[in-house]
Amino acid sequence: MKGETGMKKCFAGLIALMLLLYCIPALGETAADTLPSLKEVYAGKFDFGSAAPSRAFTDYYMQQLMLAQFSILTPENELKPDSVLDSYMSKKQVKETGDETAVAVRFNAAKPLLDFAKKNGIKVHGHTLLWHQQTPESFFHEGYEPNKPFVSREVMLGRMENYIKAVMEYLDENYPGVVVSWDVVNEAISDGTNALRKSSNWYTTIGDDYVARAFEFARKYAPEGTLLYYNDYNTATPGKLSGIVKLLQPLIAEGTIDGYGFQMHHTVSSHSLQMIANAVEKIAGLGLKIRVSELDIGIDRNTDQNLQKQADKYGAIMRLLLQYSDQVEAVQVWGITDRMSWRASSFPLLFDGNMKPKPAFWAVADPQSVQ
Secondary structure (H helix, E strand, C coil), rough: CCCHHHHHHHHHHHHHHHHHHHHHHHHHHHHHHCEEEEHHCCCCCCEEEEEEEEHHHHHHHHHHHHHCCCCEEEEEECCCCHHHECHHHHHHHHHHHHHCCCCEEECCHHHHHHHHHHCCEEEEEEEEECCCCCCCHHHHHHHHHCCEEEEEHHHHHHHHHHHHHHHHHHHHHCCCEEEEEEEEEEEECCCCCECCCCCCCHHHCCCCHEEEEEHHHHHHCCCCCCEEEEEECCCCHHHHHHHHHHHHHHHHHHHHCEEEEEECEEECCCCCCHHHHHHHHHCCCCCCEEEEEEEEECCCCHHHHHHHHHHHHHHHHHHHHHHCCEEEEEEECCCEEHHHHHCCCCCCCCEEECCCCCCHHHHHCCHHHHC
């Protein structure tokens, strides 16, 4: 009898597992086929999109969800320098030619997203050309060998220019018109000093004009019409906002920058909506285009009450951005589902781990907020 009972339990468990596996794609299919489309809700005002990791392009239902909801995508990591710079081939070229400014690039990691976007007519926002993180240490050293001294300012400027040129030329040749904008520099302002981050290898090797030179080269080599952004987080913090504005002003004067990217990684309790509104007003007052490049709103516990608070804040932010729709180019959540988010423990996105829409989705999709 015990053996028979055990077999029944195993059989019941197997049936439950089969039902679960059957239902998960059905949820994704429902989300793709029957929900209002965010890209259509905001059409004519600005693009609505998401960051997408490479694994999203191996999931049929995830692809259908992206096709239904988003008009623009950003690779989470696959266009960052540690994915694109080919340190081995760069080192080899330096040895063969003696030219310390030689740079080699590769796009294997980004191709699934780029191919998907090209095939389906979806725009891509490039993230990011320069960053103090996720950039190979070898990039800054003689012979591309981390144990050797830093290269000179002149060599590093040459490497920067050649890197930006190679990226722009490859994408223009292989994916013409797909990448419509770039974060040229990411997170250059320190939270502690509200000035340039001096721990950055870019600052160490080039100096305090490295941001200006990056935008100069990006403008030189980007295909015509490509929008160039500076991207940062904690913009709603007053001190950091002041430092960001100070950085932006000479770039605006030089005519090398088009816009500012707000990383809105918030929680339901911070930053306040008034702080966010003040920051958007300040940046908009500079005459720049605006994009919300990395939007997510965390909660500490996955309760109905918290999910409603999350939805309310998403809705309020979207209503704020609609007031500046003549300057806003795009709004992108930073991830597709809670399970795939870098902040998964705080359930920050519009879809849950099973691709089911949350109250936040309905707040963003509410046609009453788009008038």
